[in-house]
Amino acid sequence: SSTTNNYSINLSIPTPEDMEDIGGLLSIDSTAGDVILLDGDLGAGKTCFSRGFVRGRTGSSNKRVTSPTYLLSNTYIVDGGATKIYHMDLYRLSGVSKSSKGDDDNYVDDLAPLDLENVFGNEISLVEWPERLGGRKPRERLDITLSIDSSTEMQNDDDDDGDDSKLRCMKLVPYGDRWVKRLNFLESEGYFEDLIMDSSDVNE
DSSP: OOOSSSOOEEEEEOSHHHHHHHHHHHHTTOOTTOEEEEEEOTTSSHHHHHHHHHHHHHTOTTOOOOOOTTTSEEEEEEGGGTEEEEEEEOTTOOOEEEOTTOOTTOEEETTGGGOHHHHHHHSEEEEESGGGGGGGOOSSEEEEEEEEEEEEEOSOTTSSOGGGGEEEEEEEEEESHHHHHHHHHHHHTTTTTTTBOGGGGSOO
């Protein structure tokens, strides 16, 4: 499943606040059936992005949004209960795997309780560690890959911020017309202008 037209956007995100802002920006007009897959290093900002998205979409700027690592999924109600945002963290799951008995009929599907087909089709989904989905990634989705740019250490080496002082790189790859149009709109309206990197012009 390739992108509709090999379109992608690369952003450089200087602060956690900027990461939340991008999450909020992408939450505008999000509707049932929207799926965003968040990939990237530990500490690269996946939960930060999700916090901005949930706060933007719920309209609650101080809503507590934490990583759902131990619960697997946190749910937030929007549109008066008509829609829910599912924020999933699949880190602790293995996806579909054979049972320890080794016979083909006995495979273990630890994603089954998440009811993914229903959630992806009818709710808004933010999924961390999406590689656990294997072949279940929906055809229409937005893939976001976050990485820590270790070459851009800010000046204050004495701070305890550690990785917080490093730029984050964000790559957005839309699958399906709806996501392509939304990213095109945000880019053409200048929403990304201070953050955009030139590398999206490079033909791979």
